[in-house]
Amino acid sequence: MGRAAGTRTKLFVAEGDGCKAVCPIAERSYRGATDVFTPYGFSGFAGTGDLSQLPDAWRAFAQGxxxxxxYIMQHPLAMPGRLAGAWPEMSDAGRTLYRVDLTVGEEERLRALSSKKRAQRLRKWLEAASIETDQARLAEAFMRLYPDLMSRRGAASVYRFSDDILRDLVRLPDTVLVGVCDAAGEVTSVAQMGIAPACGEYLFVAARETSSGDGDGLLWLGLRALADRGAPACNLGGGITEGDGxxxxxxxLGGEPVPIPVLRQIFDAPRYQALCQSAGCDPDKTDFFPAYYR
Structure with missing residues (x-):
C-alpha cells in the first residue's frame, strides 16, 4: 500500500515481558521537519499483554x-481494551465506520437492513445470482476489473494500484474473494474480504460497469464468507467523506455506526509552533492536524 501512496512506510514494534504492540506508520516531510501518520490501508495500534507502558514507549520512539x-487513526474494533483511555490526546476523529455483527444468524442480519423492501430485493438477488467461489478465477477477474472501475470513478492516485500490487493483494493470506457471474459465465464483480480474530474487513471491490446492481448482494456474500470462517463482526469501513452516499x-446494509478515534500528538512543541507560524496558521486548531499542512 505504501508503494501505491508513495509514502515511506514502517512498522513500529514495542516488546516487553509478555507483551507486544505494533503500529504501521508513514513519514512525510514539511520544510525540513518530519511528522508521522497512519498510512492508507492500516489503522493504528494492535497488541497483546500488558500495554500500560506503550504510550511512554511510543512517545520516546517518536522523539528519538x-x-x-x-496523527494516528485507531481502528476501534481492533484496539486492545487496555489502550482505551491510555492517551489523553486520543479523541473522536469526526469520522465513522460501519460494523455488522456476524455472531447473529443471516435472517437476523436481513431484518437489520434499512427496509423490508431492501431485504426482499436482496433475498431475490441471492436466489438468482450465479455465485463464483473459485479463488483463482476470482483473482484473475479482480485484477482485470479493478483498474477499469477506478478509471470510471475518477479515483485518486492512492487507489490506482499497479499490476504488481494487485497481484500481491489477491495473494494476501487470511483473505477471501467472493464474486458473481453473468449469464455467459463471465465474472462481473468481485469483493475481497479480510479475516482477523477481532473482526473481518471489507477491503476492495472490482466490478464491470453493467454490474452496478450487484452492490448489496456482493457485499452480502462477503459477510457470509466471513461468518462461515468465524469472524465475529465485519468492518465495512466508512465513506470517502462523512455522511456521503x-x-x-x-x-x-445494517451497519452500526462506530466513531473512529484518532491520536493527535505534538512531540516537539517549539518546532511545531514555528512551523505553524511560518505557515500562517493557528497552532491550537485541531480540525486539521498537523495544522501547518492546512
Whole structure:
C-alpha cells in the first residue's frame, strides 16, 4: 500500500515481558521537519499483554526519531481494551465506520437492513445470482476489473494500484474473494474480504460497469464468507467523506455506526509552533492536524 501512496512506510514494534504492540506508520516531510501518520490501508495500534507502558514507549520512539507531530487513526474494533483511555490526546476523529455483527444468524442480519423492501430485493438477488467461489478465477477477474472501475470513478492516485500490487493483494493470506457471474459465465464483480480474530474487513471491490446492481448482494456474500470462517463482526469501513452516499449505503446494509478515534500528538512543541507560524496558521486548531499542512 505504501508503494501505491508513495509514502515511506514502517512498522513500529514495542516488546516487553509478555507483551507486544505494533503500529504501521508513514513519514512525510514539511520544510525540513518530519511528522508521522497512519498510512492508507492500516489503522493504528494492535497488541497483546500488558500495554500500560506503550504510550511512554511510543512517545520516546517518536522523539528519538525527531518527529514533530503524529496523527494516528485507531481502528476501534481492533484496539486492545487496555489502550482505551491510555492517551489523553486520543479523541473522536469526526469520522465513522460501519460494523455488522456476524455472531447473529443471516435472517437476523436481513431484518437489520434499512427496509423490508431492501431485504426482499436482496433475498431475490441471492436466489438468482450465479455465485463464483473459485479463488483463482476470482483473482484473475479482480485484477482485470479493478483498474477499469477506478478509471470510471475518477479515483485518486492512492487507489490506482499497479499490476504488481494487485497481484500481491489477491495473494494476501487470511483473505477471501467472493464474486458473481453473468449469464455467459463471465465474472462481473468481485469483493475481497479480510479475516482477523477481532473482526473481518471489507477491503476492495472490482466490478464491470453493467454490474452496478450487484452492490448489496456482493457485499452480502462477503459477510457470509466471513461468518462461515468465524469472524465475529465485519468492518465495512466508512465513506470517502462523512455522511456521503457510500456511508449511507453501508448504514442501509445494517451497519452500526462506530466513531473512529484518532491520536493527535505534538512531540516537539517549539518546532511545531514555528512551523505553524511560518505557515500562517493557528497552532491550537485541531480540525486539521498537523495544522501547518492546512
Amino acid at each position: 526519531q525527531g518527529y514533530v507531530a503524529g 457510500l456511508s449511507d449505503f453501508k448504514r442501509r
